[in-house]
Amino acid sequence: MSARPTSTPIASPPPETDKVSAESGLQAGLKNRHLSMIAIGGVIGAGLFVGSGSGIAAAGPGILLSYALVGAMVVLVMRMLGEMAAANPSSGSFSAYADRAIGRWAGFSIGWLYWFFWVVVLAVEATAGAKILEGWVPAVPQWGWALIVMIVLTVSNLASVSSYGEFEFWFAGIKVVAIAVFILLGALAIFGVLPGTSHAASGLGNLTGHGGFLPNGPGAILTGVLLVVFSFMGSEIVTLAAAESEDPRRAVAKATNSVIWRIAVFYLGSIFVVVSLLKWDDPAILKSGSYVAALDAMGIPHAGQVMDVVVLTAVLSCLNSGLYTASRMAFSLGRRGDAPRAFARTSGRGVPQTAILASVAFGFVAVGFNYLWPDTVFLFLLNSSGAIALFVWLVICFSQLRMRGIILRENPERLVVRMWLFPYLTWATIGVISFVLVYMLTDPAGRKQVILSVLAAVLVVAVALIRDRVSGGGSGSDDAVTPSERADAVTPS
Known part of the structure; x- marks a missing residue:
């Protein structure tokens, strides 16, 4: 495997080749409506529905500040990623940019860590979905439902990228729609015009009464940050998917510009409804879930069953996107020579079949660990991937610091999305993410995640550095440059 020169230019290709799919074997099968919904849905994970209760119980109404702080951080990170992705659409996204801006070891390391993260997520979400389905059809065991769900979504991803896009749409x-209806009904209940809403649930008294806005003190805001930060993972998926769309730059720019209102509406809007309708220490928040408890307070019949459908949909969405994301990252690593070359081969339909099958195979293994050794082996895998989201965001920040200069020097016309107040906000974001990582060490659960995730990262980085040394070094991502500059372009098999 030959080393790649760091001076590889990012030249402006002619319009007909200005697509990652043109030379990689991938097909531009995602339509604008697919990308729009992937961008919107990417910030709505199952964690928002099932994990927000613990945050509310810890921080009270002040959890809104926790979501706002993490949301602002994600907006800044997405702005940086959008700047790089709009200039150079790539199926490897931030991994390819880290390869070019920081070094080959960085692209290799963060790419494999991100792949590992999503493979573990596949097991978590498959199990969560299986529990709901088993409750509906107990004749099929939980492991059977997990197997069925994984097989269906694997077949969908193997069929074509448009199948993935349609499922995700x-x-x-x-x-x-569920969150929009929830916010609308919640607003009506808060103003006391929704029939069936209890008197205690109407108005805004729960925000400031019953211990105040911060019943557990200002420090609880940071505790809330630790509880909600990982529910935002997935925002970056649209930058990978954009590479298989008809107009990657437009898709990335649109998604980047809209991330503020998406987070404001779906996260802050829905959580505002919950903490307005319920007392922060209402036992139902932890027992039934924050959204189910809020629907009950509104007098909505069968709230639990309704939320089961919504949560199952969120789980299937996360599974679908997780398999897609893991396979595309594996595909990009294969194209850059950082994974088996077979990962970079595509079918006649433009699907990286080997990358998909390899990703789902490890997903099945992780599901098996979850059933056989949930409190030992799988817990270790879960903790060792727990802080990877923060590592990814840090790598995006450091990559953007260098990529801005590269883009301005070589192709300034491609800088269609710009990070605000560069480089000050970039450095500020690095500081905030680093602070969150350090603060996690003060939390027993967070400490284990950080330590094990750092160990996993050190192991992968060590492998990357050894490979660089053996192969003669080199950096620069040929998955982040244009078709004519890739000497190792892979054609469809």
């Missing part, structure tokens, strides 16, 4: 659409 409807999965994400249900999530979006």
Whole structure:
């Protein structure tokens, strides 16, 4: 494997080749409506529905500040990623940019860590979905439902990228509609005009009464940050998916510009409804879930069953996107020579079949660990991937610091999305993410995640550095440059 020169230019290709799919074997099968819904749904994970209760119990109404702080951080990170992705659409996204801006070891390391993260997520979400389905049809065991769900979504991803896009369009659409209806009903209940709403649930008294806005003190805001930060993972998926769309730059720019209102509406809007309708220490928040408890307070019948459908949809969406994301990262690593070359081969339909099958195979292994050794082996895998989201965001920040200069020097016309107040906000974001990582060490659960995730990262980085040394070094991502500059372009098999 030959080393790649760091001076490889990012030249402006002619319009007909200005697509990652043109030379990689991938096909531009994602339509604008697919990308729009992937962008919107990417910020709505199952964690928002099932994990927000613990945050509310810890921080009270002040959890809104926790979500706002993490949301602002994600907006800044997405702005940086959008700047790089709009200039150079790539199926490897931030991994390819880290390869070019920081070094080959960085692209290799963060790419494999991100792949590992999503493989573990596949097991978590498959199990969560299986529990819901088993409750509906107990004749099929939980492991059977997990197997069925994984097989169906694998077949969908193997069929074509448009199949993934279509599944995600409807999965994400249900999530979006559900939250929009929830916010609308919640607003009516808060103003006391929704029939069936209890008197105690109407108005805004729960925000400031019953211990105040911060019943557990200002420090609880940071505790809330630790509880909600990982529910935002997935925002970056649209930058990978954009590479298989008809107009990657437009898709990335649109998604980047809209991330503020998406987080404001879906996260802050829905959580505002919950903490307005319920007392922060209402036992139902932890027992039934924050959204189910809020629907009960509104007098909505069968709230639990309704939320089961929504949560199942969110789980299937996360599974679908997780398999897609893991396979595309594996595909990009294969194209850059950082994974088996077979990962970079595509079928006649433009699907990286080997990368998909390899990703789902490890996903099945992780599901098996979850059933056989949930409190030992799988817990270790879960903790060792727990802080990877923060590592990814840090790598995006450091990559953007260098990529801005590269883009301005070589192709300034491609800088269609710009990070605000560069480089000050970039450095500020690095500081905030680093602070969150350090603060996690003060939390027993967070400490284990950080330590094990750092160990996993050290192991992968060590492998990357050894490979660089053996192969003669080199950096620069040939998955982040244009078709004519890739000497190792892989054609469809």
